[in-house]
Amino acid sequence: MRLSALLTRLIVFVAAAFLSVAAAQTTVSVVEERSVLAVQETLVDQGYEWATVLGDGLQVILEGEAPTEAVRFRAISAAGGMVDASRVIDNLSVTDSEKITPPEFAIEILRNNSGVSLIGLIPASTDRDALAARITDIADGQPVTDLLEVADYPTPPTWRDAVAYSLRALEMLNKSKISVNADRVIVNAISDSPEEKRQLETALARNTPEGVRLAVNISAPRPVISPFTTRFILDENGARFDACTADTSEAVSQIIAAASEAGFRERGNCTLALGAPSRTWGEAVAQSIAAVDNMGGGTITVSDTDVTLIAPVGTGQATFDNIVGRLENSLPDAFALTAELPELPTATTDELPQFTATLSPEGAVQLRGRVPDDITNMVVENYANARFGQRTITMGTRIAEGLPSGWSVRVLAGIEALSELSNGAVIVEPDRLLVRGNTGNEDASATISRLLIDKLGQTADFEINVTYVEELDPIAGLPTPEECIAQINAITDGRKITFDPGSADLTADTQPVVDDIAEILQKCGDLRIRVSGFTDSQGREIMNQQLSQDRADAVLTALRARRVPVSTFESIGFGEENPIADNGTEEGRERNRRIEFSLILPEPTTEETSTLDELAQDPPAPAVEDDSATESE
Template identity: 75%
Template sequence: MRLSALMIRLVVFAVAAFGAFTAARSAVAIVEERSVIAVRETLVDKGYEWASVLGDGLQVILEGTAPTEAVRFRAISAAGEMVDASRVIDNLSVADSEEIKAPEFAIEILRNDAGVSLIGLIPASADRDDLAERITDIADGKPVTDLLEVADYPEPETWRDAVNYSLRALEELPRSKISVNAERVVINAISDSPEEKRRLETLLARNTPDSIRLAVNIGAPRPVISPFTTRFRIDADGAQFDACAVDTEEALSQVLSAASAAGLTERANCTLALGTPSQTWGEAVALSIGAVADLGGGTVTIADTDVTLIAPLGTGQGTFDDVVGELENALPPAFALSSELPERPETSSGGPPQFTATLSPEGEVQLRGRIPDAVTNTVAENFANAKFGQASITMGTRLANGLPSGWSVRVLAGIEALSKLSNGAVIVQPDNIQVRGNTGNQDASAEISRLLIDKLGQGAAFEVDVTYVEQLDPIAGLPTPEECIEQIGVVTENRKITFDPSSADISASAQAVVDDIAEILKRCGDLRIRVAGYTDSQGREVMNQALSQQRAEAVLTALQSRRVPVGTFDAIGYGESDPIADNETEAGREANRRIEFSLIIPESTAEETSVLDEIAAEAPDEEPSEDAPAADDGSD
């Protein structure tokens, strides 16, 4: 019985122990599974998919390769948030660090009246001495502050193109900041006038390396206009401005909105300027334009604080009074209004007196029509000579009595208005002046209107119909680089640059050719041009190459002495290579002795192509060959 009872106890104990063990195993498995799932979900949510999670009892094992040490630490911390940190086993590794990337090479260049400053990082392979020399030349005696650092990394392919372009730009910009890297050049500068701003923008846009992105921001002081004038009219040709000046962007918006509502469809050339007499200028002009629209036509002139409204012929008195009254009460206090309702002129069998001045595209000026006396006739001729320079003046005027008061002033004002045009005509009548023609000045219409208002008064009736022609604009009409080379070819088609025998001295007879080439290049602006020298095959090859180099450099020096900017030019002698004719004949040798001008195209964008303009060199090129007689008979 005792044995039996003991066995029962042992069996019960064993069963209980087995049950407890099984329950513990099951509990551990559940805890392990839930821990692994919780940690894995957390790592995935936080973007650590590269980590794998394993369970080992109550421990959670992390394996995988972290991109950086910091990311590895964050992954372990994320796992520790879900289970006790002591249960997290770190089996993570870290990827090998990448090689250190090359730094970005860049230069900030600041130029002002105090000198030139440079700061930035340049490649060790860059020619720092050459850079310093070019900057010193540009500074023209003013201090140069060099804060450049050097890094020994490979030079970007487009680095030199960007730097060379920036230095060429710096020569033209005495007050500027230029930011340079291998891909982009950013230019911020200040010019002396709007005209200079346009010239610089045109110049900088030309010959830009194709591999470089360019951003240009050139500021210019606003012009001072006196009297501050806007003139708007509506006639049979529609609504248009003869002159338009505003002081702020807000005023510009007011004026253009009013003009658009009055029927203006063309682009208005309004000038942001200084000299406004009142801060309410935009409001006054907009109201005045609205009055012209209400009249259905006419002209309004706002000069400083004086507003002159002229109704169209045939306007009813009631309508005129209503519009004038509304405008007079609406204008800001500083402005004074005068108005005019024209009457129909009486017809005359003889017709009104008239004076006409015309300017041809070739510069020929003709003055015709009625003049009150001989003194006025002489004054008109001398005034035309002064305004048109060396133009040919043809006088077709005749003396007449009974001309209106102020006729002489109107004639001289018409001649001066004509001088603002490239070609055109001015017709002066007692009640009107008509100015029509072409110009290369975008502001010519406004300048003519201000001139006539100043000379004849605000109430003067005149019509200005001037067309801007880009080809006549001395800035926008600059020739392209290819056109410059073509023009050199035209100039030198039947003439040659010659040299003294066996030397690199340009002969006296060739100086005129160089003069003409220099004038073309001055108009062409900043170009990259190669001046190449060639010889015939007589004499030793080494001597031929040396002489051709000297002659190419002589042409470059001659251009520089004529104030051609040759900083971007290259002079290269090719000797007897690339003949264009047979060296066995005298005519062929003469053709092979030549200077060629070609455009330099950056290697990074294309192979060099050129429109060659051959300027044959008259004189022989080298010492006699070893087989030739040595006597000097005045030829090579």
């Protein structure tokens, strides 16, 4: 009996142990399965599809090939976030990098009053000494901080062109930050005036390297304008601004929006400037323009805080009073309104006095019309000489009595207005002043308008009809590189650059020729030009080559002494190569001894080279020549 109870207990114990082991195995299997699933889902969600997750009891094993060591570490960390990190077994490998990716070569250049600093990474093939010498020359005595590092990797094909361009830009810009890499140059700079900004933008836009993207951002200080003036006219000729000035971009938007409602359809050209009398300038001008629109025409002049509205002739009194009253009550507090309703003109048989000033395209000035006395006549002539310089002044004035009050002021204001034009005319009458002509200054109309308002008052009746001509603009009208070379060739065709026999010294007769070439190049801006030297065939070939090189260098030096920017020029001596005449005659040898100017053209791209190769293999049919044409020596 006792034996049977003991056996029973033993069987129960064994069964319990078996069940415990089975339950433990089942629990481990469930935990393993869920852990593997959770880790696998996490890795897939985070973009590590290349990793495989295996379970071994409570351990989670990661297998697979990670692209980099950093990615391998992040995958392990992701797995450790789902299960205890001690359970994660790392069996991952990292892909072998057959070739390390070359670093990006880049330079940050900063130039200001403290000097020039450079930081970045450049190829080992860079001529460090030449680069340092060029930067030192540009710094012009200011300190240079060189923090450039070097890496021995292949140089990108456009790297040298990008760096050369950035150094040319650095030479022009005293306050700048230039960012350079192989395919991009970013130029940020500060100019001293809007005029200098336009000049720099024009110069930087020339000779942009092929395959290099360029971004230029040059800021200029806003001009200070006094009086702060906007003048808007709406008449039978349409809506237009004689002058438009604003203190903020928001004010410009307000003004142009109001003008557009009134029928203004041209490109808005409001000058952002300092000197606004109130922060509500844009609101005041917009309301004034709206009043002119509601009246169906007229002129509105806002000068500082004074607003002057001149209604069209024939406007009804009730309409005039209604619109003026609404404008007067809606204007911001700082602004005061003066409104004028012109009377209908009455017929008269009296001849109106008149003064006319004209400026020809050649610079000749003619002054005709009436002046009140001899003193005024002398003042008018002297003032014209002061405004127009050494130009020819022809006086056709005459003394007359009974001229209106303020006539002398109107005449002098008209002469000053004419001096803002390249050519044109000014007609001065008792009640009206007309200015018309051409100019190379986009802001000439606004300048003349402010001038006349300042001299004659806001109620003055004047009309400005000025046309901007790009060819007259000293900046936008710069000649093209091809035109510059053509002008130089025209000079050297008639007058050669000559040297003392057997030397590289320019003759005295050549100095005026170089002066004329320098004058052209100073107007042409930043060009890439090659100065080539050639000799005749007399003497040894090596000596001729060296002599031609020395002569080309001498011309470059002479141009540099005349303040021509020659940093983008190169001089090459070709010796007796490429003769243009027979070396067997004295006349031919004289022609072969020469200096030539040409543009440095960019190297052809791979596509262009392939096209040239195809043409070389399969040349086109030759053109039929005219046997009657002969070449003259």
